[in-house]
Amino acid sequence: MAKYNGSKCRMCRREGSKLFLKGDRCYTDKCAFDRRPYAPGAAGRARKKVSDYALQLREKQKVRRMYGVLEKQFRGYFEKADMQKGVTGFNLLALLERRLDNVVYRLGFANSRQQARQMVRHGVFSLNNHKANIPSMQVKVGDVLVVNEKHRKNPVLAEAQDVTARRGCPTWLEVDGPNFTGTVKALPQREDIQFPINEQLIVELYSK
Template sequence: MGRNLEPQVKRSRRLGEALTEKAVKYLARRNFPPGVHGNTKRKPQLTGYGLQLQEKQKAKAVYGILEKQFANYVEKAMSKRGNSGNLLLQFLEMRLDNVFYRAGFAKTRRMGRQAVSHAHVTVNGRKVDVPSFQVRANDVIGVREKSKKSSLYATLSESLQKIEAPSWLSINSKELTIKVLGAPKPEEIPANFDVTKIVEFYSR
């Protein structure tokens, strides 16, 4: 699966949204697009299409997903009964790399993706190295036994005790496991993009 290798801070400035903790302080100082003409007093007024496109780009950047896979998530959400925007959020949140991040096992989604890709993660006792793997209710996600000895996870148990995980995840800091209690509710997902505009974009 391909990845967008554009620096996260640069992408945050282009989209006008902090995509990582590091980007927050940069946007506080330089809240304008990168490039020679980025620091202009007048910002272009976006059309309805432009706003929809911008929200789509934000969501893709937040979750580190390229267009083809993102479009598949939207198509899947729109094909099911229920609110398409809420279903899209659930599909994105229940990616394995995102759950690893949400539970505090990785500092960023990118690090969560790397942990999964490098075979540090298990689901129900089996190794899974696909970041987009969709977890389900009652799945138990863990760190592989041999990975627990690495410097990446040696102090994780202690740091997890200071983290408040989402209510739809149950963390065992001693065993280094995450149990999925169910799908997250829309109000439990801190999204900094408008899913309604995203659905509208793909409904054209």
């Protein structure tokens, strides 16, 4: 599978927005985007006329990179969202939010989505008392996520829970930190996604 091994901060600068790919560092004055809020490269500061297509493409790339999915997988989410009832753009974001690795991140059991993905693959969590090691699994209302006993002393968990106090936990999830448990109380709503995303631009891009 293709994998980006370059600088994560470079991706934030390219998309012109914080993607929170480096966990706690993104909330400090060490954040590269705060220090250099312009695109990377020699022409990064140059003013450019941006076409409608470029705006749509950058919005798609921003969301894809934020959730850490590849192009083919992202296109699959869009096609599934388009077949569902309701607004396609929100359906797309809801599918991405309900990914298991994103839920782990949102609950505060990981510093970033990438770290959450790695922890899921390593068998750190159980979902409804069953092994859960597939990051793209879709959670449902009533699902209970638990950190397996042998992993509870991992210092990463304590560090991540401290960061969660700053970024908060969405209302559709409920976390019980002392018991290393998270519950899906409801399906995510549009207001639960605070990140500045214009999903309509993505719909327009794929509808051409």
